[in-house]
Amino acid sequence: MLKEYLNIQDIIGPLILLQEVEGVTYGELAEIKLSSGEMRRGRVLEITDRRALVQVFEGTRGIARDNVKIKFLGKGMEIGVSPDIIGRIFNGAGKTIDGGPPVIPVKYLNINGNPINPCARDYPKEFIQTGISSIDGMNSLVRGQKLPIFSGAGLPHAKIAAQIARQARVLQSDEKFAVVFAAMGVTFEEANYFITDFKRTGAIERAVLFINLADDPTIERIAVPRMALTVAEYLAYEEDAHILVILTDMTNYCEALREISAARKEVPARRGYPGYLYTDLATLYERAGRIKGKKGSITQIPILTMPEDDKTHPIPDLTGYITEGQLILSRLLHMQGIYPPIDVLPSLSRLKDKGIGKDKTREDHADVVNQLYAAYARGKNVKELAVVLGESALTPTDVQYIKFSDLFEKMFLLQGVEENRAIEETLNLGWKILGFLPKTELKRIKPVYIEKYYKPLPSEEYFKFTGTQISTDMHR
Numbered sequence: 001m002l003k004e005y006l007n008i009q010d011i012i013g014p015l016i017l018l019q020e021v022e023g024v025t026y027g028e029l030a031e032i033k034l035s036s037g038e039m040r041r042g043r044v045l046e047i048t049d050r051r052a053l054v055q056v057f058e059g060t061r062g063i064a065r066d067n068v069k070i071k072f073l074g075k076g077m078e079i080g081v082s083p084d085i086i087g088r089i090f091n092g093a094g095k096t097i098d099g100g101p102p103v104i105p106v107k108y109l110n111i112n113g114n115p116i117n118p119c120a121r122d123y124p125k126e127f128i129q130t131g132i133s134s135i136d137g138m139n140s141l142v143r144g145q146k147l148p149i150f151s152g153a154g155l156p157h158a159k160i161a162a163q164i165a166r167q168a169r170v171l172q173s174d175e176k177f178a179v180v181f182a183a184m185g186v187t188f189e190e191a192n193y194f195i196t197d198f199k200r201t202g203a204i205e206r207a208v209l210f211i212n213l214a215d216d217p218t219i220e221r222i223a224v225p226r227m228a229l230t231v232a233e234y235l236a237y238e239e240d241a242h243i244l245v246i247l248t249d250m251t252n253y254c255e256a257l258r259e260i261s262a263a264r265k266e267v268p269a270r271r272g273y274p275g276y277l278y279t280d281l282a283t284l285y286e287r288a289g290r291i292k293g294k295k296g297s298i299t300q301i302p303i304l305t306m307p308e309d310d311k312t313h314p315i316p317d318l319t320g321y322i323t324e325g326q327l328i329l330s331r332l333l334h335m336q337g338i339y340p341p342i343d344v345l346p347s348l349s350r351l352k353d354k355g356i357g358k359d360k361t362r363e364d365h366a367d368v369v370n371q372l373y374a375a376y377a378r379g380k381n382v383k384e385l386a387v388v389l390g391e392s393a394l395t396p397t398d399v400q401y402i403k404f405s406d407l408f409e410k411m412f413l414l415q416g417v418e419e420n421r422a423i424e425e426t427l428n429l430g431w432k433i434l435g436f437l438p439k440t441e442l443k444r445i446k447p448v449y450i451e452k453y454y455k456p457l458p459s460e461e462y463f464k465f466t467g468t469q470i471s472t473d474m475h476r
Contacts, residue, residue, distance in 0.1 A: 008065040013263040016054045024052045027076040032056060035067040057217040079227045080105025081234040086178055087205055092212035092220030094227055111226040113233060113287055122290040127355040131167035131420035134342040134413050137430055138369055139327055142355035143242060144290035146300040146323040150316050152309040155329045158190055159417055160340050161248050161303055166203035167420045168244050176241035182210040182228035184221050185252025221256040229287045236296030248303035254315050270314045278318045285322045324350040338414050345377055361423045367445040368430045374444055379405025404436055
């Protein structure tokens with residue numbers, strides 16, 4: 001028989017402080033029963049000197065010291081899992097919202113998971129194809145990696161997330177692959193977009209969706225990524241599947257964490273966020289990876305919106321320390337109509353070299369990336385120089401690199417929302433753009449690859465994307 005407590009000491013925002021409690025543990029679930037018969041749920045956030053601090057999921061409105069009974073359930077927050085969970089949509093409380101039959105779980109798992117022994121980790125090394133050239137070609141995603149997307153308000157990160165979710169796949173067709181998609185603090189319109197897109201394209205058949213709306217309880221926003229990762233761990237390490245976890249928007253998650261911290265009257269750190277923000281984010285991001293002896297893997301793409309496009313804001317700053325790179329969306333490219341507006345120059349995938357090359361993508365992949373990056377960077381630098389000195393101060397080669405940078409954006413970066421490019425297509429497109437430059441400028445590519453793949457770009461191809469003709473002596 002579970003003991004019921006009536007001795008509430010204080011009520012602060014969404015928190016209830018109980019005194020004289022016994023045997024209660026951190027993270028334990030609680031049932032709050034009002035005198036009206038209404039039942040609410042809560043979770044223990046802190047235990048000190050026989051006092052328990054409980055966060056009420058539905059809020060404390062209508063709760064007084066003398067009208068509630070609180071019962072601790074002796075267990076943490078759990079989610080039921082089974083192979084049939086694929087293709088289902090859940091809310092932030094872990095309940096199905098797709099109108100289908102209830103999931104019959106084969107087991108219940110604590111959503112906080114278990115830490116992975118560092119010695120048991122295997123190194124990420126296999127390539128995951130997203131169908132987006134600016135990712136696959138320039139900043140390749142590797143199985144077991146965590147590669148965040150840094151976005152900003154008004155940028156199309158939702159479209160990119162949905163596109164990656166429906167297009168991503170492993171190159172070996174016999175491997176089991178699934179997507180776990182968690183949306184936190186999204187509007188009804190965004191949630192409807194994700195659900196509709198997954199159903200329209202059939203991606204729902206290999207995905208698990210968790211949707212937490214902006215007006216849902218704050219504590220659910222904290223639980224959603226943990227539920228998603230718990231499901232991913234089950235599918236990866238017990239069902240031998242390769243799982244891609246997409247978490248959007250981590251900024252909403254961190255705001256919820258700050259709200260709870262303020263209610264607990266904790267001493268704030270940078271920008272009002274709790275001092276343990278780094279540790280808390282690490283408990284999520286470090287649940288990605290590969291484990292020795294296990295066939296499955298978990299790859300993560302967290303998405304966050306940078307307040308005021310500030311990369312030094314605590315959320316992107318700390319995320320960058322924990323993860324293996326970042327994909328940064330550019331507002332300037334977005335205003336120019338480039339989709340997806342991924343700025344490849346400040347973006348980075350620290351593990352891309354482990355997932356590309358012979359027998360993985362193609363033998364020329366690394367050289368093509370290095371040459372495209374160098375040529376595009378030079379073109380952007382020359383553009384900035386032209387603003388200061390004027391175009392009359394530029395050499396013919398400088399002008400050529402400016403045109404190359406425009407061609408790179410309009411041919412390589414730009415692609416349709418429904419366009420799914422294979423890695424071969426992406427690399428061939430890279431060679432086509434490099435055909436705008438003379439062979440003498442391809443200093444980062446091995447001669448054997450130049451001989452095999454290089455072809456001068458036809459004048460009509462250049463005119464198609466720029467509206468101007470190629471100079472007759474360009475390839476000399």
